[in-house]
Amino acid sequence: MMADLSRFTWGKKKKIEPEEKDEMKEKGTEGNLNSILKEMAEQVDGLLCIAVAGSDGVAISTYVPPGSMLNAELAAVQLASIFRISRTTSDKLKAGELEDNLLTSTAGQILIRPLGEESYLAMVTTRDAPLGIVRLVVKSYASKVEQALGKGN
Amino acid sequence: MAVEEENKETEETKKRSIGEVVEEVASMTEGLLGVGVMDMEGVPVAVVTPPGSTLNAELAAAQLAVVVRLCSLTADKLKLGDFDENLITTASRYILTKALTPDFYLAMILSKESTTLGMARLVAREHAARVYKALPKFE
Numbered sequence: 001m002m003a004d005l006s007r008f009t010w011g012k013k014k015k016i017e018p019e020e021k022d023e024m025k026e027k028g029t030e031g032n033l034n035s036i037l038k039e040m041a042e043q044v045d046g047l048l049c050i051a052v053a054g055s056d057g058v059a060i061s062t063y064v065p066p067g068s069m070l071n072a073e074l075a076a077v078q079l080a081s082i083f084r085i086s087r088t089t090s091d092k093l094k095a096g097e098l099e100d101n102l103l104t105s106t107a108g109q110i111l112i113r114p115l116g117e118e119s120y121l122a123m124v125t126t127r128d129a130p131l132g133i134v135r136l137v138v139k140s141y142a143s144k145v146e147q148a149l150g151k152g153n
Numbered sequence: 154m155a156v157e158e159e160n161k162e163t164e165e166t167k168k169r170s171i172g173e174v175v176e177e178v179a180s181m182t183e184g185l186l187g188v189g190v191m192d193m194e195g196v197p198v199a200v201v202t203p204p205g206s207t208l209n210a211e212l213a214a215a216q217l218a219v220v221v222r223l224c225s226l227t228a229d230k231l232k233l234g235d236f237d238e239n240l241i242t243t244a245s246r247y248i249l250t251k252a253l254t255p256d257f258y259l260a261m262i263l264s265k266e267s268t269t270l271g272m273a274r275l276v277a278r279e280h281a282a283r284v285y286k287a288l289p290k291f292e
Contacts, residue, residue: 093209
């Protein structure tokens with residue numbers, strides 16, 4: 001399965017029209033976050049779930065594409081445990097700051113990337129989803145998501 | 154007892170052979186700081202840390218066993234099949250764990266400076282098959 005590369009929009013910053021900007025403000029953090037997750041979702045084939053959650057496992061925002069049977073709340077809790085253990089592991093093994101954690105199973109791939117100290121961004125895909133694109137999308141959107149989170153505080 | 158002795162002997166030969174395989178893996182891999190086969194209790198079966206590496210192998214084995222268990226549990230709970238591998242990327246290291254059997258896993262710690270993500274994954278996949286063959290099989 002080949003990814004449709006024509007849909008990639010990063011690098012070229014989308015011009016935000018003044019009206020659109022106001023609309024984003026009105027929607028608040030949650031609306032803004034949801035639209036970012038949706039934008040991410042459009043660029044990845046084989047997506048099962050995108051989650052932004054706290055390290056305590058409480059989901060902040062999740063996106064599950066139609067057709068995916070994944071339980072996003074459960075995913076947020078489980079992935080928070082992995083996020084915490086990866087950080088403890090890199091600390092204990094004196095390996096420096098955690099950049100990301102990639103879990104591969106027979107049917108899926110999970111990429112978790114920290115957003116500051118207290119939260120993370122995770123993408124769950126099928127096993128055949130192109131890993132390079134998953135990493136690129138998560139990496140390039142991490143700061144955007146972090147920004148959207150920061151606005152809410 | 155002769156039978157017991159024989160069993161012991163074969164077990165020892167098998168153990169030595171997995172040690173040799175891990176040793177070989179270590180000599181073949183660039184940027185390696187440590188490689189080992191551990192059981193799910195965090196007890197090392199065969200571990201090699203190249204000279205100069207400051208890695209605490211016991212600590213790594215124990216810590217990574219927790220990681221592997223959690224990853225298996227997660228794959229299970231999210232109905233994503235069986236756990237295959239987990240890769241922790243940090244500022245300076247790749248910490249890779251790969252399930253060999255339900256009871257054993259392969260762990261590799263690599264320096265980010267001298268290897269790439271693609272190479273680390275490729276090398277782990279290749280080595281996992283060799284190590285798996287050398288693993289003692291319990292009937």
